[in-house]
Amino acid sequence: MQNNKVKILQTEILSDNWYTLNKITFEKTNSNGSIQTQSREAYDRGNGATILLYNKDLNTVILTKQFRLPTYINGNPDGMLIEACAGLLDNDNPEECIKRETEEETGYKISKVEKVFESYMSPGSVTEILHFFIAEYSKEMKTTDGGGLEEEGEDIEVLELSFDEALTMIDTGAIKDAKTIMLLQHIRIKNIV
Known part of the structure; x- marks a missing residue:
């Protein structure tokens, strides 16, 4: 399921040693309609x-x-x-x-x-x-x-x-x-x- 209010701009792998740590830059449309660019780190260790x-x-x-x-x-x-x-x-x-x-x-x-x-x-x-x-x-x-x-x-x-x-x-x-x-x-x- 895609969210049309979020667009991934870039994914950078910061670490792939044990599990994967990514730095993700994305655009997000806020509730007031403004578009904001943010970067967050997300750790993917599986479910x-x-x-x-x-x-x-x-x-x-x-x-x-x-x-x-x-x-x-x-x-x-x-x-x-x-x-x-x-x-x-x-x-x-x-x-x-x-x-x-x-x-x-x-x-x-x-x-x-x-x-x-x-x-x-x-x-x-x-x-x-x-x-x-x-x-x-x-x-x-x-x-x-x-x-x-x-x-x-x-x-x-x-x-x-x-x-x-x-x-x-x-x-x-x-x-x-x-x-x-x-x-x-x-x-x-x-x-x-």
């Missing part, structure tokens, strides 16, 4: 998927804990972040991606997932759309220890927390990850756990 595993009977959720450099740089003392399992689509559809990531990161092999919504996570600078899922888990679904893929440098701790404890961790600041907060609040609002 992703995230999931919250929950167990109704035990009133628990599965989260992960891993080192996140950007949080360390921005004042997180040890750089560790508690979050919902997630990963980039890597040319998969969102459902297949999240099933793969769930098994790699948490060790749970799930077959049924429910997509609950999509969201731009940082639309001022990042192109990514994140697909949000939830799924029930049971002890029988645990096939490995999880922990991520060593060849991708992943060193992920798997956490099983009571739902109430996870909600309290939002209040105390122990959970600061947006996607995780959104998923925990979703199952709270929907009264799922």
Whole structure:
């Protein structure tokens, strides 16, 4: 879908090392009819998927804990972040991606997932759309220890927390990850756990 009020004039690649950082110069027709030329940087890392595993009977959720450099740089003392399992689509559809990531990161092999919504996570600078899922888990679904893929440098701790404890961790600041907060609040609002 094209927006006839926006015209891309130039795209300059600033970095193509890990993902792509572009400087985009464009013209935009404002609501008053005036035309304005602007330049913005946009980081394209692809789209992703995230999931919250929950167990109704035990009133628990599965989260992960891993080192996140950007949080360390921005004042997180040890750089560790508690979050919902997630990963980039890597040319998969969102459902297949999240099933793969769930098994790699948490060790749970799930077959049924429910997509609950999509969201731009940082639309001022990042192109990514994140697909949000939830799924029930049971002890029988645990096939490995999880922990991520060593060849991708992943060193992920798997956490099983009571739902109430996870909600309290939002209040105390122990959970600061947006996607995780959104998923925990979703199952709270929907009264799922």
